[in-house]
Amino acid sequence: MTPAEILSRDLCEIAASIRDGSVSSRAVTEAVLGMMEARGRELGAVARLWPERAMAEAEACDRERAAGRLRGPLHGVPLVHKDMFYRAGELTECGSRLFAGFRPAVTATVLERLDAAGAIDAGRTHMVEVALGITGHNPWTGTPRNPWNRARLTGGSTSGGAASVAARLNFATLGSDTGGSIRVPAAFCNLVGIKPTYGRVSRAGCMPLSFTLDHIGPIARSAADCALLLRVIAGRDPRDPTTGDQPVPDYPAALGEDLRGQRILALVDGLGCAPEPIVLRRFAEARDVLRDLGAELREAAFPAGEPLNVLRRVIGMAEPAALHREHVLNRREAFNPHTLARMEPGFAIGAGVYARALAARGEMLARICRELLSDADLLVLPTAVSGAPPIVETDTGGDARFVALANRLTACVAPFNYLGLPAASVPMGFDEEGLPLGLQIVGRPFAEARVLRACHAFERATGHGRRVPPFSALAAA
Amino acid sequence: MSEHAADRPDAAVPVSPEARRVARELTRLVDRVTRDLPFGAEPADYLVIRDRLAEPAPDPRR
Numbered sequence: 001m002t003p004a005e006i007l008s009r010d011l012c013e014i015a016a017s018i019r020d021g022s023v024s025s026r027a028v029t030e031a032v033l034g035m036m037e038a039r040g041r042e043l044g045a046v047a048r049l050w051p052e053r054a055m056a057e058a059e060a061c062d063r064e065r066a067a068g069r070l071r072g073p074l075h076g077v078p079l080v081h082k083d084m085f086y087r088a089g090e091l092t093e094c095g096s097r098l099f100a101g102f103r104p105a106v107t108a109t110v111l112e113r114l115d116a117a118g119a120i121d122a123g124r125t126h127m128v129e130v131a132l133g134i135t136g137h138n139p140w141t142g143t144p145r146n147p148w149n150r151a152r153l154t155g156g157s158t159s160g161g162a163a164s165v166a167a168r169l170n171f172a173t174l175g176s177d178t179g180g181s182i183r184v185p186a187a188f189c190n191l192v193g194i195k196p197t198y199g200r201v202s203r204a205g206c207m208p209l210s211f212t213l214d215h216i217g218p219i220a221r222s223a224a225d226c227a228l229l230l231r232v233i234a235g236r237d238p239r240d241p242t243t244g245d246q247p248v249p250d251y252p253a254a255l256g257e258d259l260r261g262q263r264i265l266a267l268v269d270g271l272g273c274a275p276e277p278i279v280l281r282r283f284a285e286a287r288d289v290l291r292d293l294g295a296e297l298r299e300a301a302f303p304a305g306e307p308l309n310v311l312r313r314v315i316g317m318a319e320p321a322a323l324h325r326e327h328v329l330n331r332r333e334a335f336n337p338h339t340l341a342r343m344e345p346g347f348a349i350g351a352g353v354y355a356r357a358l359a360a361r362g363e364m365l366a367r368i369c370r371e372l373l374s375d376a377d378l379l380v381l382p383t384a385v386s387g388a389p390p391i392v393e394t395d396t397g398g399d400a401r402f403v404a405l406a407n408r409l410t411a412c413v414a415p416f417n418y419l420g421l422p423a424a425s426v427p428m429g430f431d432e433e434g435l436p437l438g439l440q441i442v443g444r445p446f447a448e449a450r451v452l453r454a455c456h457a458f459e460r461a462t463g464h465g466r467r468v469p470p471f472s473a474l475a476a477a
Numbered sequence: 478m479s480e481h482a483a484d485r486p487d488a489a490v491p492v493s494p495e496a497r498r499v500a501r502e503l504t505r506l507v508d509r510v511t512r513d514l515p516f517g518a519e520p521a522d523y524l525v526i527r528d529r530l531a532e533p534a535p536d537p538r539r
Contacts, residue, residue: 198527212520242524249534307510314503321487328490347490348500355520356511362522363514369530400495420527447532 003031007473011077011171011225012252018076021065025076025120029058032078032122035169035473040080040125043167043471044144045160047083048091049123054078057120071118073228081174082161083124084131084207085111094207095127095138095157097334098327108205109240110174110216110233117232125160125173129339131209132320133157134180134409135402137395139336145391146188147469148435152388155185155409162189162219168473172220172229176206178213179316180383180413183425186219187383187438190427190465192455193219194226197445198420199244201230202237210319212358213312213417222465223426223455227251230448246446254449255456260294262454265376270301272309273411275385279437282429283382286439286458290380293457302381303371308364308415313407314349314357315418321346341398342406365419369444378454379442382412383425387435412440422448426455427464436464 001023009017017023033051040046061076084094086104093099111121126141128134136159137143144159146152147167154163158175162185165173175182177195186193194217201216208214218229228251235248266287275283291297320343321328328335328343335343372379385408396402416423421442428439439458443451459465468474492500 197531199524244524244528244531246528246531247534254535307506310503310506310510314507317500317503321490325487325490332491341496344492344496345499345503347487348492348497350504353504353507356514357507358520359518359522360511360514361520362524362526363518365523365530366526403499420523444532445527445530446534449535450532 001027003034004474006031007035007168010221012228014171015074015077015228019070025058025061026055028076029054029078029120029122032080032170036080036123036164039167039473040164040169043147043163044142045125045163047093047124047126047141047160049080050121054120054122061118061120071116073117074114074232075118076120077118077171078120078122079114079172080123080125080164080170081121082127082158082176084127084176085174086205087111087121092124094130095141096129097140098331104205106205109202109237110206113233125164127159127161128157129336130324131157131176131178131181131207132339132342134184134406135389135394136185137338143391146388147471148190149388149433150471151390152435153188153391153394155188155388157181158185158219162186162191165189165219165221166191166469167471168468172218172225175217175219176209177215177217177417178209179312179410179417182217182219183383183413183423183438183440184409186425188388188436190436190467190469191219191221192223192226192424192426192459192465193217194230194422194424194448194452195416196230196234196448197422199242200234200422200446200448202240202243204237204239208323210316212315212319215417223452223459224252224255226424227255227452244446249449251449251452254453256453257457257460258294259290259454259457262295262378263376264290264295264297264378264380265372266297266299267302267379267381268299270303270305271381271412272306273385273408275382278431279382279385282437283439286380286428289458289461293461298376300372304364304368305411305415308418309411311357311360311364312414312418314353317343317346318349318354337398338402341403361418368419373444377443377450381440383438383440384409384412387431387433387437416442421445422451424451424455426458429462429464
């Protein structure tokens with residue numbers, strides 16, 4: 001197989017090919033490292049690669065396979081992750097000058113689980129500074145470019161990760177999502193990304209931003225790929241006491257081709273934002289597809305979209321402010337203005353207000369489940385109000401316009417961080433300029449299997465996710 | 478809500494007038510949306526409610 005042929009395969013396919021010996025881990029790892037070095041750097045997606053480490057692991061995987069031993073379902077598959085997942089002793093800079101030279105002493109639980117499943121950790125991708133930002137802008141590292149249109153943003157904060165997966169340079173990536181940082185880049189780059197239930201995936205050893213709102217999950221080219229990764233990384237972790245004891249389902253086995261019997265509620269109003277007309281048109285088409293797949297579809301307004309965004313913003317400002325207080329006091333100049341603009345109000349929010357926003361979380365979860373999910377299995381709504389905005393015109397340096405853009409881009413996704421409900425974005429088609437749009441699918445707590453099943457059925461019916469962007473490993477250089 | 482309640486809780490950190498305005502506005506909105514919060518509600522309730530509402534795993538035999 002040529003490097004382009006290798007990289008055209010999705011994660012499940014390449015993992016199966018390595019397992020059955022039709023391609024070596026060495027060849028796959030060389031293809032990923034080579035294309036990430038060349039095209040990934042051109043996109044501004046690559047923070048650093050670990051060729052020596054990755055190739056040594058690949059050769060070890062090939063030797064083990066020849067001896068009849070497989071480490072797990074990801075045996076020999078190289079992956080490059082967002083630059084915020086700690087590996088003991090390895091550089092982890094979190095998109096920030098503040099973390100320059102940082103080498104953690106611990107390894108993230110999610111990486112330990114990927115290691116045990118046989119994955120090869122091949123490097124890190126660029127991200128928004130300390131993961132606080134939805135657009136993808138990062139003046140310090142450079143802003144990654146969207147492979148669908150390199151003048152456009154990727155979305156953030158998993159910016160370089162989404163760009164690398166969309167451009168077929170990387171099979172999948174781990175991301176974090178505090179207010180949409182998995183789902184919005186997935187939508188802007190025509191990928192599938194799932195933010196699991198709060199507590200489904202351990203956050204131990206991941207750079208914290210907001211202990212109440214942070215979620216870890218995969219971004220990949222298909223729901224099946226996300227299912228495979230989630231199966232590996234999910235589950236109780238004594239190092240993260242918020243993780244639940246619920247058993248981890250066999251997500252790949254739960255995927256299906258139709259949605260017969262699924263009760264889906266489409267949130268067509270009350271989002272607290274106005275999606276662009278093309279987004280509403282694609283959303284209407286998506287509802288038709290869901291009906292054709294056999295779902296019982298009803299439409300309703302989102303009863304608490306705006307209040308949920310308010311409550312999330314309070315926590316999403318106060319907790320990063322608490323985490324970074326000493327950084328802001330002593331090294332303020334080291335922050336991008338975009339980051340400070342989103343964090344600074346957190347220093348002026350009173351303790352009582354923060355405590356009320358936290359205390360209301362359980363009550364709001366119970367209310368939304370009672371009002372929306374008692375006679376529906378899933379909710380659907382657009383992931384974002386538009387396709388990816390332009391990089392240059394929207395870089396207004398963290399002023400009020402920038403904050404307003406960020407609030408607009410998080411409006412449809414952030415409520416589910418506050419509620420902690422599982423929410424995925426799946427490709428929903430394209431706007432008039434050929435930019436991808438995303439459909440968001442939300443379930444009850446720990447309903448990731450159902451959410452992924454709906455994503456899988458939708459992507460199989462539409463084929464949107466099979467389209468390859470103009471800039472990719474598959475296109476002539 | 479008193480204006481100065483949200484003015485400078487962390488006085489050591491310099492905060493721009495715009496950030497103070499945002500904080501005041503969010504304070505006003507939180508006051509409104511949590512007006513009916515039951516007495517005694519606390520953050521730890523969230524995990525209990527999450528687990529109570531958890532969807533059972535799909536039956537692998539089906």
